[in-house]
Each structure stands twice: as C-alpha cells, then as structure tokens.
Amino acid sequence: MKRIFLLNITLLFVICVSYAHSEQNKSQAKSVIQIWMWGGSSQNDTFDPKPSAGYDYCGPLDKTIPTNVPGIEINASLPMLAKIADKYSIIRSMTHGINAHESAAYYMQTGHKPGTGLVYPSLGAIISLFKGYGKGYNGKIPPYIVLTQSQGRFSEEGFLGPAYKAFATGGDPSQKQFAVEGIVAPGISDQQQIKRRELLQKLDLLGKSIPDDPDFLLFNKAEEEAYEMILGETRKVFDLSEEPDEVRDRYGRNWFGQCCLVARRLVEAGVPYITINYPGWDTHKQHFQTMQRKLAEFDQGLSALIEDLSKRGLLDTTIVWCCGEFGRTPKVDWSPPWNGGRGHWGYCFSAIVAGGGFKGGCVVGESDAKGEYVAKRPVYPEDLLRSILRLCGIDPDEPLPNDKGLDIKVMPYPENYSGEGELKEIMKK
Amino acid sequence: MSWEKSNFFKFLKETMFLAMILLSVYVFPQTGQTIIKPYEDDKWPTPENIIDTQIVKFLSNYGQKLRNPCSDYVFIRRVYLDVTGTLPKPEEIDAFINDKRPDKRRILIDELLDRDEYAMYWTMKWCDLLRVKSEYPINLWPNAVQAYYQWIYQKIRENQPYDKFVRELLTSSGSNFRVPAVNFYRATGGRDPSSIAKAVALTFMGIRFEKLPEQQQKNMSAFFSRVSYKKTSEWKEEIVYLNPETPEKSIKLVFPDGKTVEISPQEDERKIFADWLISPNNPYFNKNIVNRIWAYLMGQGVISPVDDIFQKNPPGTEILELLSKELTKSNYDLKHIYRLILNSRTYQQSSIPAGKQHPDTNFAYYKVRQMEAEVLLDALCWLSGEGEGYVSQIPEPSTYIPKENRTIALADGSITSSFLMTFGRPSRDTGLDSERNNKPTDKQRLYMLNSTDIQKKIRSSPILRKAFSQVWKNRTEAINTIYKVILSRLPTQEEISIIEEYFNNSGLRTDQVVGDIAWALLNSKEFIFKH
Known part of the structure; x- marks a missing residue:
C-alpha cells in the first residue's frame, strides 16, 4: 500500500516535471524572422510619426492613422499594419548613437560594438548554433537562411566559423521561377538534371577505379545530399507556385512580398532563423518618392506575413523583428544636392517585434517631440537581441560554445552598461 | 528492316563496349599487377632513387611493392598541381606527351620549380603556417600583411636556404613595415613568452607546446621573455625589439632537449635558441620540415598530423632521417628535397591502391585529395577566362586585388569569399595544419x-x-x-x-x-x- 503510494507520488512528480518541461518548450519561440531594413529606415515616416513637428520634419508624410489598439497611432503610410497593431509591439526608443552603416549594422546584428578585436557572430548564427543541427533541427535546408543576397562580413558567423554562415538563396521569388542558388538552376529542366546526373555517374572513371577511398565515399554522400535538394522534396519549400493566387496577391507580387511568403514557408519547414535582407532604405536623396513606393510594399508584405502566421497558429512560436541598422535624420534636408533627403541617425529610431512570446499592442519607450532623441526608456541593441534570445530559450549569459577556445558568453551586457535591460514589459511570462 | 538494323547496331555497340572494358585492363607482365588505363603505364620512365630503395625495402616487410607507374597524362597534371598549384594548359600537355627524351619528367620538374607559380603556391602554404592575416586573432593589419607577404614570397622565389630563412624569422628586430621578418613575433596569437614559444614549437619543431611538461614549457618560454613591442607615430607601425633591461649577471637557460646554456647579459637569447634549433643534430628542426614537405607532396605525412610529431615513431620514419641528412648536406636547399621526392618512383606511382591497405603502408600509392580551395578556384577562373578579384574596405588601408591576380597569391588570410570558406581555406588563426579542410x-x-x-x-x-x-x-x-x-x-x-x-x-x-x-x-x- 505504502509502496503504491510512493510509486504514485513518483509518477505524479514525473508527469509534473515532464509537463512543466513540455510547457516550457511550448512557450519557446521556434523560429525567428528578421526583416532587415538595410540602409536604415525613417522612424518618423513609419512607426513614430511627429505631425506636430511641421513640414521640415514630416515632408508630405505628415498624417497619422489610428490603429486597432486605442491610443496607438502610426504614420498614415502604413494603413494595413495599422489594422493589426494588436499583433505587434513598437519600440520607439532604439538607440546606439552610431551613424556609420557597417559599425551600426554590426552592433544591431551581434549586440556588440565593433573594435574589440573579436568578430562576434550575428544573432542568426547564434540561434542556428543553439537550435540547428544536433539541437532538434534535421531539415535538409541550412538552419540560417538569408533572402536573397548575403549581408556581408559584418553580420554573419564571426568567430563561430563557416559552419554557422547564413545560406543566401540568391534569385528573386517574385520571378516565375525562384532560382535558389545551387538548388534551382534556371534553364535546366528536371529531365536534363536527371540525364546529366547519369552522364556524370557513367563518366566517373577515377571514382570507379578507387571505390573505397574515404574521401571519395564522403564525396558520394555529399553529392547524394545535394541531389536531395536539387531533385528531391526539399526544394519545394521554395516553390511558390504551390501557393494559391490569392495568398500570393495578398503578400504583394514584388520581391519583398514574396520573400515574406517564402519566410513563412521556411518557418513551416522548421528553419530556425530567416533573414529578409531588404535593401533600399538609405534614402539620402529622393527620400519621399522612394518612401511612397517602398512603404506600400512594406505595409502589404509585413502585414500579410504577421496575419498569415497568426491565422496558421504559428505566431506564438515565431518571432518577427524588423528594423534597420539605424533611423534617419528627423529633420529633412531640403538643400541641394539632397533636395528632400534624410541622413543616417543612430540616436533614436524604431523597431517592431511580434510573436514568439512578445506581447502585441504595446509601445516601448518614447522619443522627444521631433523624434530626434530618446525621451524615455532607451533600448540598446543588446537589450532587444537578448530579449529575442531569451524567448528562444537561450540564456544570453550562458557560455557560447566555440572551437577557438574563447571563454565567452552568448551575449553579455558590455562593461559600463547603463541601460534598462531586456524588454520585460512586452515579454509574456 | 530499320528496326532490325538499329537493334543490330545496338548489339554491336554493346559488344564493342564490353570488349573495350576488357581491353583497357590488362596485366603488367613485370609485376603481375593489373594496369588501369588511362591512369597507369606498364614501364617505369624513372630510375629508382635513394628514396625508392628505402621505401621498396620497407614495403617488402609487408609483402608489398610500389604500385604501377602513373601515366604521363596523370604525371603532368599531378606535378603541375603539386609544384605550382596550377593546371597544365593543353599546349603544355601536348608538348610533354610528344617529348621523346627519356628524362622528360626530370626536366619538367626542374622547369616547374623555377616558375613564379611555384613561389606563389608555396608562399601560400607558408602564409598558412605563419598565420598571415590582418584581422582577429592575429591582427597584423593590411600594410604589415603586404610587407610580410612580399618578404616571404621573395625568399621562396630566390630559394633562400631554409636555415637562414628561419634564423631571420626568429632573430630580427625592427619595424613591422621595414623589417618584415619581425612580423613573425606579431603573428603568434598572444604576445606573452609562452604564446611565442608555442608558435615556434608548432611552426619549426612540429610539436604541440601545450603537450610538453610544465617545466619544459617554462624553460622554452624563457628564451622569448625579452621580446617587446612599441608603437611609433606612424599609424599601425610597431617596433619589435628586445627589452634592453638585461640581467646584470649571466643567466642559465634550458633548451627543450634538457641541455643548459649560459647567456651573458649582452647576448640575444633568441639567437642562442636559433643556434640550438638550427643544427644538424637537433631532433626536431630538419625532421619537421621534411615531414611537412612529404605530406604536401604525397598527401599524408610520414608522421601525422605533421604538427604533432613529438616522440612519435611510426614504422617507416627512416625515410625522414634520410631526407633530414640530405637537407643538411645540400646546405638547407628545400628545392633539393622537392626534387628528390618528385623524381622518385614513390611519388610517381599510381593513385589507385592495391585493394585495402595495411595502415603502415601508406607509401604504397599516391593519396588522392581534393584540390585546395584557392587552387580549385584558380582552375575554374582560368577555364572561365575571368579571375575573381577581391575588395576589402575595412580595416584601412583598403585592399583592392585586381581580377588578373591569382587566388593562390592572395596575401591576406582575412580577405575571403564565400567560395573560399565553402571549400575549406584555412582561417590562419592558429597555423595548425588541420585548419585547412579539404573534405x-x-x-x-x-x-x-x-x-x-x-x-x-x-x-x-x-x-x-x-x-x-x-x-x-x-x-x-x-x-x-x-x-x-x-x-x-x-x-x-x-x-x-x-x-x-x-x-x-x-x-x-x-x-x-x-x-x-x-x-x-x-x-x-x-x-x-x-x-
């Protein structure tokens, strides 16, 4: 009797522990989509409008629009995002004070200021280390994907080494065929792929002469894996013709919109980190003309992505974060040669976060009357990045495994850190 | 009719096909080994040399012999890639195949060892070993990288005797821009005496410092305890010098082999160390370099890995003793060692092993291995008619490498590309041979x-x-x-x-x-x- 009781207690304990464990896993974000507004997008013209600052600060984009969350207004240039403001939160007090692209990009992607002698890995590389191969991900597609062009050396694998380098797809998903580099070769039909593979095998004379060489065996295995991507099921994740026309239209039939759609499909395939490397925000000249065109596709694509993830029940486990390396000068430069342009501005800018344990419908921080400097609750890059890591179940203060023998933590606060820490106010328990 | 005809041809084709397979494989009457065409030949064009005498004797202990001679077509490609990191051009192949001189292989080897590409390719290997890169964790900075690279290239080009080369690296003092050899002391990972000793042990002795007993580590580090660094007013210039604060009395230092030496206050301990290292009886110095050259040319070291040879004596190491003696005898002429190996039947044998190999008989074939990333890329670029070209804007001064330049001649390990990373070019962080991943x-x-x-x-x-x-x-x-x-x-x-x-x-x-x-x-x- 006593024994049964004990057994029951043990069982109960085991159930509780495993339940708690699975609960913990459930609440963790599984994937991250980063929308990287390369060049730096204007805070005033998007999520932090300042209509009262006047024409010199607003130009023609001087109207705001109420969102579906009472009390939050954004720039009228983003009408579709205004309708789903309950699904994301806005940070209006991002700051690092750096006005050079490369240094600012490095800081925003790695959580470290440059110049320490070490090249740190980007958030994507860290997440693909903790959530990639051997850590629950078994997909054939690499765990860290960039759509579509590589971000360059300041925002990739750092000292973690090439194994954690992002796979840049190349190609353009809004074209008839999304030519993913290495996986889809434009102009070569499956039939030709199959035939020439046979030819290759027949002509492999040296390979047949040395059948047991260990390097040759590795080569054969690598080739089989490559062909699973070239001719197998794996590549279908990039095949947007599987999507209904209405869905493709809703995302927008342009590069950005279709990248957002591919990102959703990659999340469904379990890929832990996807970056949409979205260029064209470095608008020193022709700023407002560019904004009118770009903000429309941005509004459409991003709102479609968040809505679609939410509808499919994926938003709870997928973080979407979106910002550039800095903002843009709030005061418009009307003088030649700029003729209505905005420069680099790292003192205060906006970011948005959605899903994966971030609350929606909130605003973090505040800028001053013209959107020039932080008025309340400065958010440093490390604060935002640490929050994302935390929601992914990665403790930023745990050791970062590496083969360089470096005794280093995942993303510690810097010395003399004076900020207010992770974004607890918008992180669900 | 036409159906029958086509079927008949099909039959004919298949029969011929089989016949050809049968024809392409026949038995070498002298050795009884099957000749595999087009990779092997049935006659040795090369006389047996001193390496072969030893290797043949060694293999006979295992009941094995050298494989068949590689064909002239295989030879020209192999020796071009191994000596110059470059594919032979079709006209060079024709000239070699049509050459009727009996010693044409020897003549080609000499010719290739004289080419600029030889110097480029072997400078690349030296830069891997000496960790030539501008950024973390070595941080030589771009202008020092260029100075250092040019210096190494020049020394390889003029075939400076190996003892002098190492002595210059170990004993120079001065500006990183003006006395390029001092960059050896700036590319050691750390700048403390034990980091320097670690790099010296790895590079010139082929051993892992961290595996030595603690006392031995301390003894060896002491030779480098006065190496110092100072900045100048020129941006990123650095002077490597010996701290002038010498002890008042002479001191006693202990070499890695346990022998002691007394050093008077005016002497440079680095020179004393170099004297000990660079001597015919030193157990590491010659053995390290000849084993490395053997590994580069044959695809695997007599002792592996080549930078962890301390107290390892696998069967067959006698060949390293022979080459070590040859190195001293030739006045440290590295090309003499290349020539000996390249002109041996051991090097010129087939890459197709006779079935499963006994692990000790690695000498019994030429080991296949992937081309290095840089060599493969150069081959692809040559084929396409257009080079790569590299640009590095940071750190300053920015570096621009025109498309005409070969990738094997890329000086800076920090300048890289997605191709080079994918194909396993070393990051030059540590100088370890394992950094290059040819898998x-x-x-x-x-x-x-x-x-x-x-x-x-x-x-x-x-x-x-x-x-x-x-x-x-x-x-x-x-x-x-x-x-x-x-x-x-x-x-x-x-x-x-x-x-x-x-x-x-x-x-x-x-x-x-x-x-x-x-x-x-x-x-x-x-x-x-x-x-």
Missing part, C-alpha cells in the same frame, strides 16, 4: 553541380568555346578538347561511346550536350581531386 561537403557539391556561377563559367569559357564550335565539324575533336582542358588527358574509347550515346539519345540540343559534358567532367572526382 567534401554538400554545400561544395551544390555549388559545383548546380550554381549559376559554374553554369556561367562553362558558358563564357573561351577555351571551351573552341569545343563548342568544333562540335559541328568533328565531334571527337571537340570531345578531345574538353577532356584535355578539364582532365588534362584524352578520353578513352569507352568514354567516347558514352558521350556519343548522350549526343544521340539524350534529346538535348547540341550546345546543351556540350555544356553537360564539360559540366560532368568538372564534377568528376578526377577533376576535383589531385590524383
């Missing part, structure tokens, strides 16, 4: 099989264009051209029939077929592996 991966296969880059390189290739135009007049000529460009040999009858069949039955356009042939050969192991 095949699926990302490499994706690139070679299906990237737009490879597709473009095939389409734009001026050399292959010749084949594209030949194909209308003379198919066999076109196939010969493609084979010679890509695989440095002519196709076998069997290969020609496989390709003819592809022309006739694939249903593809002629230009697609020609592109696919080039593509298939580029993706064959025979192209990607040195063999």
